[in-house]
Amino acid sequence: MAETLLSRGLDAQGHIAREGSLARVGHDFRPVVAAARNRIPDLFGSRMHSAYLYGSIPRGTARVGRSDLDLLVVLRAEPTDADRAACRTLDEALDEDFPQIDGGGTLLVGHARVLSDLERHDLGWFLACLCTPLLGEDLAGQLPRYRPDSLLARETNGDLALLLPRWRERVTSAGDSEEALRPLVRFMSRRLVRTAFTLVMPRWNGWTSDLHGMAEAFGAYYPRRAEQLRAAAVLGYEPRGDRAVLSSYVDDLGPWLAEEYARVHGVKAPRPEGA
Structure with missing residues (x-):
């Protein structure tokens, strides 16, 4: 055991x-x-x-x-x-x-x-x-000892819906160069994979920081989104400056994940302005 x-x-x-x-x-x-x-x-x-x-x-x-x-x-x-x-x-x-x-x-x-x-x-x-x-x-x-439960899932990543409008602004205002887009792809890929993983973390009953492992754990519970997460995990480690990837994140994967997260775990407790 x-x-x-x-x-x-x-x-x-x-x-x-x-x-x-x-x-x-x-x-x-x-x-x-x-x-x-x-x-x-x-x-x-x-x-x-x-x-x-x-x-x-x-x-x-x-x-x-x-x-x-x-x-x-x-x-x-x-x-x-x-x-x-x-x-x-x-x-x-x-x-x-x-x-x-x-x-x-x-x-x-x-x-x-x-x-x-x-x-x-x-x-x-x-x-x-x-x-x-x-x-x-x-x-x-x-600090206490922590278990991979729904409370931890909610309080770590239950704020994706609040982040998406800011992400859209960043994508819109970014230039089209590889130098401008690559860091955004890396950042958003990692955040979405981690959020997807913590969505299923209580059921998977464990923790990993490896993006590929996170994507595989998620895919076992959401097979229709599995390939999307596997691709995001790859881009989290080896990003490329692709505006189409960013659009798919803020228009498709992100909104779906935010809605499903709120349904399963609820929404993160509000933080003070600027915190």
Whole structure:
């Protein structure tokens, strides 16, 4: 029984096991992680509570020259515009200094928000299950253990209907170049595959961060959409700047998925403006 649970990203008690560790960081990416660890305290000093890695680098699946560096920094107070500007500078500097990464992004949040009731099954779950401690006190110890249930599904991805109008605006305003469209295809493909997976996650009873695995799990329950999700998973890893793909996302797959998600799990609790 335990082997079956572990093979689906759960521990022996059926909780989502924390993915990633510093021990899994590949040799090529260790200098990048070391540089991030050294530079983050210089930016925030005592205002920093903790910092984390997430994504393919701590999972040990990163590809040289193709994967980005994903960081989460928790501050003792809510971040300011100046803090966000500092993070953008950090991301740009790391990308310039280390050709083994293809860009990166630093999420910046306040300590109280991570531990709030509103974020317990979204940002809190993200930190506790998908983030690897890098600096400071690990907040996972103050958060619950999580199961792949309908509450987690609703609070992580039950806001797709709110996102679609913004996505349509981004598609409309984007240029037609490969450089302009490729990042949008990558971003939307990944978000739609992850949302499709969490739609079926409670029935599948497990967790994976692999897009192909997510698409296969989804396809077992929604065979008519299976090929669409498999194609989106491929584009999540190897995107191409195709406006037709984006149109299919915002006009077909996205609206269907948002409606089905609300029917099965309900809608994510509203967040304050700008949160």
